[in-house]
Amino acid sequence: MKLPNKVSSLMKVTAVGSMVAASITTTALIGKEKTAIGSEKVEKPIKDEFTSPKEKPNIVYIVLDDAGFSDLGSYGSEIKTPNMDQLASDGLRYNNFHANPMCSPTRASLLTGRNHHSVGMGSVANFDLGPESHTQARIKPEAATSAEILKENGFSTFAVTKWHAAPLHEITPAGPFDNWPLGQGFERFYGFLESHTDQFAPELVYDNHMVEPPEKEDYHISVDFVDHAIQFVTDQVSVTPDKPFHLYLGFGATHSPIQVPEEYINMYKGVYDKGWDEIRKERFERQKEMGIIPQDTEFIPRDPEIKAWDSLSKEEQELYARFQEAYAGFMTHTDDQIGRFISRLKEMGELDNTMIVLVSDNGASRESSNGSISFLNYINGNPTETKDLIAVKDKIGGPEVRAAYPLGWAQVSSTPFKNYKQSLHNGGTRVPLIIHWPEGINEENRGEIRTQYHHVIDITPTVLDIIDVEVPETYQGIKQMPMHGTSMTYSFENSDVPTTRIRQYYSIYGSRAIVDGDWKAVTYHKQGEPYENDKWELYRMNDFTESNNLAEKYPDKIKELEKLWYEEAEKYDALPYEFETSQVRGYINPKAVNNRNQFAYYQGMEHIGTYAAPKIQNRSYTIMATIDRKEKKTDGVLVAHGDHLSGYTLYIKDDKLVYEYNLLGTVYKMVSKEKVPVGESTIQFEFQKTGNLQGKAFLMINGKQVGEVEMPKTFKATLAEEGLDIGRDMLRPVSPDYGKGKDFKFSGKINKVEYHLMND
Incomplete structure (x- = not known):
């Protein structure tokens, strides 16, 4: 059996830790004794394919966010995903493919083919611990991205995606832009830079500047992305049809907020009334029937944190069913958008010669045990009460709620595995992978399942293998680290050939795991405890659901794998342990634009991301604005940070100065006792910290106190998902009292808005 000509002569395995790949044919792999990657070198065959760029396939990465292993129809779900399922039917599905357990590390590894600590993405891009750290929240220049390498080899490069691979404190209209997509090899970009955004009113960036969402009544970001x-693709194919393209298409779905048009939620009315226990069993049995999991896979018990569905009240069941109806609708809506994109490729005659890699960035999210109205409830350790969720049940999935589904449905998404995103068991790392490439995958192999163990660092090496491009020794004068991944092309033809990936380490927040051949060891670290006290678990790789912990039976193997983990961690810059969340959550890189105590903003400044705004949490501070009102009806927002669910705003309405602080539904509000005068005046808000996360606030006009309020509780972490505006409130309004005018823009003149932060 041979692969199509464009692939058969390109079979080689990229050596882990070596700049030069060993080139071997699929035939040579079959029946060969399994050896360490790169241990045998075969002379590279002379190639006559791909002599001009037009003969190279287009490369498309499609990335889902927080989608669990079982969430696609082709992986056992009842959720309707016909377009992704068609890609699987016409391509290959992998059931032993792994990502990193959180999104920024996975995206960095996907784009570079290297391990996430090595390239500077030891955690999510929220945390930037500085240039000497492996948690820099950016991709090091020593690790050129797929876009940079492919652009140098004749490809056009586009990113329409969630990025989350640049320090979040850099999300400002003044940059710096080096770590944004256009600074990482993409020639065109449209998307958002943070971990998530409102699906109906997103914070958008076009190339290197902030833009507002199109004013469409039925707007949704997934539609906008496609x-x-x-x-982008139509422009490329129309103007330069001989040039291949590389597209990174990454959706906000299905990360929270779970938001989707109501008609998609209605598609699933009643489907989830039977509850998460029954749905998980059904998916498990369907997976066995499909062959996506082995027939002898053990069905693991319900997570002890999750209540039995039958033990819930009728009101609770109706509430939780609504969460999953919205989640399923969200996934189907995303599938429809993927279908539109595929149809366009087909119309232009580009589908057959486009390699589509569809993957999720990590396992299902466990970031809300009970379901929540906002992701910030999780970040701030402020779970939403069930009664409050029931009160907004019919709004879940819509624009007024930034929903995150409860843990019971996360375990369904993880079927058949245990644990979730941020975990090093399979529920956190084993994700769906579909590869679709009609010209590169023989017809007789299409629709098959591949069981070889592989990791997200193997995707870009596979692409370079296919287009016959070596990793550059230098890029823009900077010496490049080798690829850590290995090509997967050998698996396109044969399901039985042994994997070429023998070993992979994992590390997140001090918890660790390692795969070595037939074995996997994993340990979870409790912050503040000595690492030598961590207890390791041990599993055979053929134990699909990691049901049988063999640590007590094979203590010597545990010691061997723990030693091996340290060797791999040293090799890939995962040491020293530097990330204890409690120690770094409030850390700001000294070079960050908001790592200062004095700020002066001017009217007309574009939107600033929430992590680039002044850090006012748990400290005394003053906001002072000098303004000019020409007449009594001059009103509007002076400063606003946040949205309808959280944040603060200072505005003038009906001649009065108003301040509101929304703590996830608890609102502190002051309205001035006196009117704001016409003409020039100085407006001041002052917060005096009186204790941990508490204080007293004052309003002043021209130095005279005109308002006061006690604030017994304030945000301890991120205070808003939406960022900072001066002279307007661009997206979701912080206050419902603005009225119907768009963004309640201040109609007078703001000379300056100053922040003065104290170090108490």
């Missing part, structure tokens, strides 16, 4: 992806 509109732009289609536009």
Whole structure:
């Protein structure tokens, strides 16, 4: 059996830790004794394929966010995903493919082919611990991305995506832009830079500047993303048809907020009334029937944190069913957008010669045990009460709620595995992978399942293998680290050939795991405890659901694998342990634009991301604005940070100065006792910290106190998902009292808005 000509002569295995790949044919792999990657070198065959760029396939990465292993129809779900399922039917599905357990590390590894600590993404891009750290929240220049390498080899490069691979304190209209997509090899970009955004009112960036969402009544970001992806590709194919393209299409779905048009939620009315226990069993049995999991896979018990569905009240069941109806609708809506993109490729005659890699960035999210109205409830350790969720049940999935589903449905998404995102068991790392490439995958192999163990660092090496491009020794004068991944092309033809990936380490927040051949060891670290006290678990790799911990039976193997983990961690810059969340959550890189106590903003400044705004949490501070009102009806927002669910705003309405602080539904509000005068005046808000996360606030006009309020509780972590505006409130309004005018823009003149932060 041979692969199509464009692939058969390109079979080689990229050596882990070596710049030069060993080139071997699929035939040579079959029946060969399994050896360490790169241990045998075969002379590289002379190639005559791909002599000009037009003969190279287009490369498309499609990334889902927080989608669990079982969430696609082709992986056992009842959720309707016909377009992704068609890609699986016409391509290959992998059931032993792994990502890193959180999104920024996975995205960095996907784009570079290297391990996430090595390239500077030891955690999510929220945390930037500085240039000497492996948690820099950015991709090091020593690790050129797929876009940079492919652009140098004749490809056009586009990103329409969630990025989350640049320090969040850099999300400002003044940059710096080096770590944004255009600074990482992409020629065009449309998307958002943070971990998530409102699906109906997103914080958008076009190339290197902030933009507002299109004013459409039925706007949704997933539709907008595919509109732009289609536009970018159509422009490319129309003007330079001989040039291949590389597109990174990454959706906000299905990360919270779970938001989707109501008609998609209605598609699933009643489907989830039977509850998470029954749905998980059904998915498990369907997976066995499909062959996506082995027939002898053990069905693991319900997570002890999750209540039995039958033990819930009728009101609770109706509430939780609504969460999953919205989640399923969200996934189907995303599938429809992927279908639109695929249809466009087909119309232009580009589908057959486009390699599509579809993957999730980590396992299902466990970031809300009971379901929540906002992701910030999780970040701030402020779970939403069930009664409050029931009160907004019919709004879940819509624009007024930034929903995150409860843990019971996360375990369904993880079927058949245990644990979730941020975990090093399979529920956190084993994700769906579909590869679709009609010209590169023989017809007789299409629709098959591949069981070889592989990792997200193997995707870009596979692409370079296919287009016959070596990793550059230098890029823009900077010496490049080798690829850590290995090509997967050998698996396109044969399901039985042994994997070429023998070993992979994992590390997140001090917890660790390692895969070595037939074995996997994993340990979870409790912050503040000595690492030598961590207890390791041991599993055979053929134990699909990691049901049988063999640590007590094979203590010597545990010691061997723990030693091996340290060797791999040293090799890939995962040491020393530097990330204890409690120690770094409030850390700001000294070079960050908001690592200072004095700020002066001017009217007309574009939107600033929430992590780039002044850090006012748990400290005394003053906001002072000098303004000019020409007449009594001059009103509007002076400063606003946040949205309808959290944040603060200072505005003038009906001649009065108003301040509101929304702590996830608890609102502190002051309205001035006196009117704001016409003409020039100085407006001041002052917060005096009186204890941990508490204080007293004052309003002043021209130095005279005109308002006061006690604030017994304030945000301890991120105070808003939406960022900072001066002279307007661009997206979701912080206050419902603004009225119907768009963004309640201040109609007078703001000379300056100053922040003065104290170090108490």
